[in-house]
Amino acid sequence: MENVGGRRTRTGPPVGAVKAAVIGAGWAGLAASVALREAGAKVTVFEAGHTPGGRARRVFHGDFDAPLDNGQHLLSGAYKQTLALMRRVGRNPDALLMRRPLRLATLDGHFRLSAPRLPAPLHMAIAILRARGLSWADRFATLRLMRGLKTMSWIPPRDWTVQHLLHYHAQSDALIRQVWEPLCLAALNTPAATASAALFARVLRDSLAGTREDSDLLLPCTDLSALWPDAAARQVTMRYGSTVRQLDPSDDGIVVNQERFDAAVLAVPPAFAARLLDAPLRQAGATGLLNALKAFTYLPIATLNLRLAEPWRLPEPMMMLREEAARGHVGQWLFDRAQLAGDTKAGELAVVASAATSIAERNRHQVIEALIDQVAEQAARHPARLPAMPEVTASELLIEKRATFAAVPGLTRPLNSTPWSTLALAGDWTDTGYPGVLEGAVQSGLQAARVLNPRADLAADLAAD
Numbered sequence: 001m002e003n004v005g006g007r008r009t010r011t012g013p014p015v016g017a018v019k020a021a022v023i024g025a026g027w028a029g030l031a032a033s034v035a036l037r038e039a040g041a042k043v044t045v046f047e048a049g050h051t052p053g054g055r056a057r058r059v060f061h062g063d064f065d066a067p068l069d070n071g072q073h074l075l076s077g078a079y080k081q082t083l084a085l086m087r088r089v090g091r092n093p094d095a096l097l098m099r100r101p102l103r104l105a106t107l108d109g110h111f112r113l114s115a116p117r118l119p120a121p122l123h124m125a126i127a128i129l130r131a132r133g134l135s136w137a138d139r140f141a142t143l144r145l146m147r148g149l150k151t152m153s154w155i156p157p158r159d160w161t162v163q164h165l166l167h168y169h170a171q172s173d174a175l176i177r178q179v180w181e182p183l184c185l186a187a188l189n190t191p192a193a194t195a196s197a198a199l200f201a202r203v204l205r206d207s208l209a210g211t212r213e214d215s216d217l218l219l220p221c222t223d224l225s226a227l228w229p230d231a232a233a234r235q236v237t238m239r240y241g242s243t244v245r246q247l248d249p250s251d252d253g254i255v256v257n258q259e260r261f262d263a264a265v266l267a268v269p270p271a272f273a274a275r276l277l278d279a280p281l282r283q284a285g286a287t288g289l290l291n292a293l294k295a296f297t298y299l300p301i302a303t304l305n306l307r308l309a310e311p312w313r314l315p316e317p318m319m320m321l322r323e324e325a326a327r328g329h330v331g332q333w334l335f336d337r338a339q340l341a342g343d344t345k346a347g348e349l350a351v352v353a354s355a356a357t358s359i360a361e362r363n364r365h366q367v368i369e370a371l372i373d374q375v376a377e378q379a380a381r382h383p384a385r386l387p388a389m390p391e392v393t394a395s396e397l398l399i400e401k402r403a404t405f406a407a408v409p410g411l412t413r414p415l416n417s418t419p420w421s422t423l424a425l426a427g428d429w430t431d432t433g434y435p436g437v438l439e440g441a442v443q444s445g446l447q448a449a450r451v452l453n454p455r456a457d458l459a460a461d462l463a464a465d
Contacts, residue, residue: 018262020452021046021254022236023244026054027438028426029267030232031085031445036265038088039449039456043236046256048243051225052233055400056438058223063394064307064348067223071303071400072335072350074186074318077216078206079439081446089231096227097218098317098340102127102207104179106320107334108381111178120212121146138175145169146208154205159409160197162188182320182332185354188407188435189299196409199435219317221340244268247276249420265448267426269402270296270414277418284419292412296429301403302356304331304371307394308347313339315384321351321374328370329377330359347390351375360399368395404436405429416448424448 018041022033025047033043051057058067075082075097083093101123102115111133115123128134128142148169149156156165162184166176176192184192187203207215220227247266248255254264266273274293281290314336321331330353337348351371353359359367376389405411405428413431416424426448427441434440449456 018042019260020044021256021259021261021264022267023247023256023264024054024267024426025049025052025229025233025238025240026267026427027056027082027229027441028428028445028448029054029265030229031081031442032265032267032424032426032448033236033445034085034089034232035446035449035456036263036452037235039453041263044239044261045233045236046239046242046244048241050240052229052238053225054441055403056224057229058225059398061305061394061396063396064305065346066341066343066348067225068305068396068398069220069224069303070398071301071403072333072352073220073224073438075218075220075438076207076214077218078210078214079218079442082439082442085232085442085446086228089228089235091228091231093218096220096222098221100217100219100317101212102215102217103316104320105316106133106322106378107314107375108322108378109383110322110381111320113179115212115215118212120210120215121208123212124208124215133178134175138172141169141171141175142179145171146204149201149204150209154201154209156197156201158198161409162192162195162197162200165197165200166192185332187437189301189354189404190407190435191355194406194408196407196411196435198409199407199433202433203435203437217318219335219340221342244276247280249277249280249418249423251421254420254422263422263424263452265424265426265445265452267445267448269427270294270405270429273425273427281419286419289414289418292414295412297406297408298402299354299404299406300356300360300399300401302353302359302367302397302399304351304353304368305337305396305398306349306351306372306375306392308349308390309393310347310390311338311345312347312349312387312390314349315382315386321378324374325358327374328362328367329374330356331371331374334375349375356399359397360401364397368397407435416444416451422452424451 020036020041020043022029022045037043059070086093105112113131115127181192188195254261270293317336317339319334331351333352335350338346379386426445428436430444432440
């Protein structure tokens with residue numbers, strides 16, 4: 001990845017006892033606000049919406065008793081900074097996240113991979129060798145891929161796609177379709193044919209090559225805003241419904257909507273950052289950074305929330321779905337929302353489709369009917385003879401059109417620094433080494449605070465150590 005953004009060694013004014021602005025109340029912006037506040041800054045957060053969390057926030061719908069999320073999200077045991085940040089704002093990950101050993105199972109019962117509670121990397125080797133639905137050739141091919149990635153220090157050539165990586169390590173078409181493509185879509189929201197092998201390898205390294213706990217799945221048991229953004233927002237001054245239309249940076253301070261601040265973090269999507277900084281960057285001669293901000297493309301994620309007429313428990317709170325695009329069966333993951341919330345009297349599901357460009361272009365009613373049919377049909381094939389799926393009494397299809405950037409090879413991603421010592425950038429799109437995931441957003445926000453003052457976010461450094 002090429003770095004664009006400014007000088008790494010340059011730092012801004014001391015953050016303590018200064019007036020700082022954070023533009024954007026997503027996970028990156030709120031992470032920055034926590035670190036700046038802990039360093040003594042008086043933090044004001046500008047947010048165009050009315051709910052903290054950005055692209056991982058709660059939404060309300062009259063047909064559902066509990067809040068929904070604008071997209072179902074999954075965390076990993078490897079998300080060290082996110083878990084530490086939750087604790088820093090007084091939220092207990094053990095109470096708010098359902099932690100489960102890595103287990104991937106299709107709703108139709110054809111495929112299952114389950115990691116035993118053994119030390120790493122033995123737990124993954126045994127999980128692969130015991131996997132149901134894989135031929136022995138595919139099991140050994142999977143082990144060969146993991147060994148090959150380790151040999152190359154988990155750093156494939158920069159221009160490789162995930163598809164290139166998989167073919168290089170002789171993964172069969174069936175294995176790619178059944179395992180690697182769904183995992184690639186879940187991690188990068190980009191199809192394997194165009195996704196960056198380097199970013200995919202980073203995700204695999206952190207989740208599968210670390211401790212056994214790093215591979216655990218962490219499933220939110222509450223809405224995403226309540227997970228920690230609400231708590232972070234209570235610690236600073238929030239200005240909801242406040243769209244920033246003016247941003248004038250200099251080494252002496254920042255003017256935000258005609259109000260002066262000593263320092264600021266710009267934590268908005270790159271296209272919006274480019275509009276705000278177009279003239280200032282041109283004047284500063286930083287056309288490389290401006291071009292990088294404008295170069296991102298985006299892919300949608302669709303989440304279909306379903307309310308059922310009666311409780312219906314899945315064998316696992318998260319299950320895989322088999323795709324059949326010709327029939328509109330494009331869901332990849334199914335979540336038992338009622339099971340996650342501990343509600344035994346309700347039936348609620350969420351169907352997730354990543355890289356959902358085809359869904360965004362189709363008739364919503366037809367999309368909903370096809371996804372419901374996909375779930376009901378595959379549940380009927382489960383060998384445990386699940387009860388028939390109850391009647392759907394309410395549905396809500398949420399499409400986040402710019403859910404993540406397209407994680408393609410060779411993408412130029414900016415650093416957190418800018419030509420001005422008083423302004424830092426934050427977002428999962430900065431050069432985090434991750435694709436557009438929640439941990440990347442949090443790490444970017446914390447790093448943006450460090451850019452403004454190296455002493456900021458000392459608590460995160462201690463937690464990481």
